[in-house]
Amino acid sequence: MTDLLPVLPIMDLKPFIREIPDFPKPGILFRDITTLLQNPAGLRATIELFEEKCSHLNPDYIVGMESRGFIFGAPLAYRMNIGFVPVRKPGKLPAAVHSVEYELEYGTDTLEMHQDAVQPGSRILIVDDLIATGGTAGATAKLVQQIGCELVGCAFLIELKELQGRDRLPQVPIVTLVEY
Template sequence: MNELKNLVRDVPDFPKKGIIFKDIMPLLQNPKGLRKAVEIISGHYKNEKVDIVVGAEARGFILAPTIAFALGAGFTPIRKPGKLPYEKISMSYALEYGTDVLEIHKDGISKGQQVLMVDDLLATGGTMSACCKLVESLGGRIVGCAFLVELSFLDGKKNLTPYDIFSVIKY
């Protein structure tokens, strides 16, 4: 994992002073790094029945379609307000540095679908917890929550029990 870890850069004081942002863009720009990350995540879930992969805005839905393709599944985004054109449901949630709202199309998940949740980073777990609640409110069953990067010291996993949590890179 060190080869992938070396492709993640630290950006100090973003989005606010005192936070060190883990920027995955160098990894996404590197063809071998991107391929390896997608192979690791999709490989972890290859024996699970996954009907649809959900990606959280914004970097989660950069990764999610490639993982969906690798698993032979569909893709649905969860976005910030005002970005989805059709009927939607929304949920407010707490971030490690404020609050936000997420939305999903009402028909983005069908009752009983097996859903793999994907985001770039697990920090406190607030974003993914809200995403899971949105999916479950539409009748989806969460197969797991996959992350490219996990900030283990923030213990975000505690907010995502009882889901299977899988992270490629841990800090």
């Protein structure tokens, strides 16, 4: 694909991510990506880094989870000239869906994808902003595999390594751009 804009030099994305102590509750250090999103150079560099690190996986589709997975997944799919498929919470998609229920700290939750979004055998790359405990990404991987697709990898802007979320994912390549 021919770039519409010149490629930016590789940059460190950490300076674009704001740290907010005690949010959403005391003792939590929140990594706020809104400061990255509002910076054109930082946002472009993020998408270009994802493309550079993931294009060799040759996905047919990018699957992004509601809602920040949409922010990075859709422009990455555009750059890679492939389709984007949203995964949403229950009741948000208007047609027939595949769904997966997964465990939370207290209770369960469900994720859904349109039944006609991808064909069995499609090569899928999961993209999201953050991997912490791996619950949402793990459930999305399970959903993709349950419908007969090949999960070729997962890509995250941020990985909170101490929470070991990648241990809840299948053994596929995992790309992270920033680690804490």
